[in-house]
Amino acid sequence: MRIAVIGAGALGGTFATLLAQAGHDVTVTARGAGLAAIRERGIRLEGGFGKGQSHPTALERLTETPDLALVCTKAQDAEAAIGDNAAVLDGAAVIVIQNGLDGVDTARRLLPGSECFGALSIIAANYTEPGLVTVTTAAPTYLGRGSGPADQATRHWQAVLAEAVPTQAIDNFVGAQWTKLVVNMLNALPAITGLSVQSVVAHRGLRRIMTLSMREAVRVGLGRGIRFGSMQALGHRRLRVFALLPVWAGQVLPLMMRARMGTVPNLGSTLQSVRRGQRTEVDHLNGVVVREARLAGTAAPVNTRLTALVHEVEQRGSFLTATEVVERFSRSR
Template sequence: MRIAVIGAGGVGGYFGARLAAAGNEVTFVARGRHLEAIRTSGLVVHSPLGELRTSPRSVVSSISELGPTDLVLVAVKLWDTEAVAEQLRSSAVSEAPVLSLQNGVDKDAVLRGRLTDEQVLGGVCFISAFIEEPGVVRHNSPLQRVVLGAYRPGSTAFGRTVLTTFRDAGIDAETSDDIERVIWEKFVFLVGLSATTATVRQPIGVVRANEQSRRLLHDVMAETVAVAKASGVRLDSGFAEAQLDFCDTLPAAMTSSLHNDLENGNRLELPWLSGGVVDLAGRLGVPAPRNRTVTDILAPYVLGRPTGT
């Protein structure tokens, strides 16, 4: 397949490189020092599943430079979603199917608001990967799972084609008939992991070992489950407890991209994580005091490290 990957960070860089290694024609859209490093030496991925390196010719600086494309993977930070959707709509790939592997529960709604409903596949990924330095992505564990699903019946056949392409590349991929529920399931976990590792400024091992921070982890997830159920998503009442048990199985050193961005002084996706839970809870009349506290604590860092620190 001819695949365009918008965003060559941990998620886009890893999955794009894995798909390229399987013989697909992959083109990354990147920027800044990362773009220049890929142009010089290709994108390097360090992974426990094997080292990967893409061609230096596999990257462009903008969506407008893309040629004919069979699939667009969107892997940018959430604040760039609207801009990417607008650029896709006015580009040469305006009719290509789109699969977002971003965080959050609103990203597909944003894309579907600017592209056609049948054009957008629902998707979610489970992976720990980040940019180690310009041109280099570090994949932290063997986990590299993707779940996708169609929002409209007309997308189902193409979804199966994408599934086959991912599996042929050695990616753990599957489909779901209720992709919205799967996206919310990941969101519950992600909000909990992000909120606690960022506010405590420690990996999950420290968070889950302390009685009070463990309770915070549970409560943040429980509030997110309540918001999901109020939104009409079918999640079990005990889902937060199940996710807390799942957190006990994670490597103690595991952290979140929100924590990494906070430590590095980068802009945060907080308004789409705990902040997004608070906003939706307010509209639905559901209490979310723990997520509100997290949002308030991290508010000074949303746009990056505050001036003077």
């Protein structure tokens, strides 16, 4: 099958390599040093899925319509990336593998002739250098669309992806996006402090802030009438209970997530962007909680502050210490 992967970073490089190893004809889009490295040496994969290498066709823009396209860019780059390739993408099946809430809707709007799906990947991977991806946590990917049961088309593409990458078709994909959004509250504090996710969760003060941001995200989702989807042992009932817990008890959630990561430092995608000097997707993570809170007629002060601090780090080019972060939140009470 002809499969295009738009955005050959950490996730895109992982999917491209595993799909090529499964026998598919893979084309990737990339730019700059990444494009040059892939053309010269291919994509090297290390870590959780084992060692592998692929030599996909590497282009700045697609030139032919694939059977299936995976959009693996950062959330803030999705519209431009899809738009750049719309002339050949429209009519292909498209799976948006992305954080945030808006990717599938963006694809539907720009590609009216395509069947569009969303995928939520729990794979943790570091884009170590151009053309090299290290998977720190090998985990499932969840595929679906809409708020109803997984349909036949979803199950078809799940079977295709599952030949290469552990993939499950899920019901209530929109609810699962919100569940993943809660999980993605892990990202901001590493980007602010430069610490791994495991180190942030191990720090009592930072873990408290992370718990507050997660609880706030759940409460905003409930205020928007969301029924959270099930993934990674999280679901609507458990998250509703979590939203009611005092902060000291709710800290079991980030501690549980840390335990699943193992000991290899998980940098989080937002910290990786900061280290590369790239714009982060914080506005589509913590920032989208703030947006949805406004739509629900409420506020999200914790995620408002975290969004601002990530932008501060982006602008100043240096991290805050854990003590500075805790003090900032103490002053904002």
